């Protein structure tokens with residue numbers, strides 16, 4: 251099979267992988283072999299990187315053959331599906347070809363497990379080594395850490411990559427045993443996350459290819475086995491505190507035919523959206539976990555923005571004065587984010603803000619903010635939404 255045919259086979263359906271902020275669907279790889287035509291019509295995955303850049307990313311697998319039987323996964327061992335594997339040389343050469351053609355500017359590399367996590371990890375590392383040292387590849391590489399990888403391998407992957415990740419899949423051991431009965435939550439998944447942070451703390455970043463240790467992240471499958479939003483977000487908070495992960499990704503469960511979960515309903519897409527909103531409230535808006543508006547079952551309301559729900563409960567009767575409140579108070583107002591809170595603080599150095607239009611001109615969503623604020627001691631006029 252041609253190398254690009256193999257990439258095409260592995261790049262589709264990379265299961266539940268949202269390891270960068272993907273802004274477009276996975277690429278249409280039908281046109282891969284015709285390199286001369288690609289630049290004009292290749293609809294690549296656009297990935298939003300941790301540094302704010304957006305790049306076309308090739309998201310693929312070293313091998314879509316897998317010896318494990320995760321209950322939700324299209325690549326599980328017991329499932330009859332076409333598979334492909336690429337050698338490190340093949341894959342690295344293909345990435346370079348696509349890069350030189352101006353088609354991709356980065357690689358996200360995962361793999362099914364063949365002959366155990368350690369041997370699989372070796373193949374991913376070899377691909378990255380060939381890229382960095384044979385081809386002097388300077389673009390973005392996100393490497394997956396395989397379940398059960400050893401510390402030397404984690405270190406080597408971190409020396410080569412811009413980001414590393416290991417998917418926890420579930421927020422705790424009980425939920426993981428239902429999703430992926432052959433995976434060991436602590437020994438195979440949490441341990442490598444701990445190793446990543448330990449290496450960052452103890453080893454010099456000069457060992458890394460670009461002098462910086464890569465960021466790390468994880469991913470959860472949401473909605474297949476009854477985990478609550480409290481479970482997911484509490485584990486996320488713990489991972490951020492203990493292992494300094496920069497992101498958690500929440501991938502909606504969608505049933506795959508010929509898997510044990512084929513008859514389960516797909517999860518509500520709004521649930522994923524609310525989880526991301528809650529994650530950003532915790533990470534960027536200085537919310538405490540206890541402030542998130544969970545219902546008695548431990549879930550967020552999928553119908554309502556959690557920041558708005560929090561404000562309805564806390565700010566309607568106690569609106570925030572725009573002219574005197576500090577940054578931490580301002581960013582809790584719906585419609586005001588970190589950038590607009592800074593603009594307000596700067597504007598206040600020139601005088602008192604009395605008028606809702608002044609906020610509007612700063613780019614603040616005044617229709618969301620107005621019922622939760624005071625302007626120089628007065629509530630601004632509030633236009634209720636028609637619908």
Ligand code: SF4
Pocket residue numbers: 265316317318319320323324325326327361362363430
């Ligand atoms: S380890 Fe599980 S999730 Fe990963 S490819 Fe294999 S079956 Fe799929």
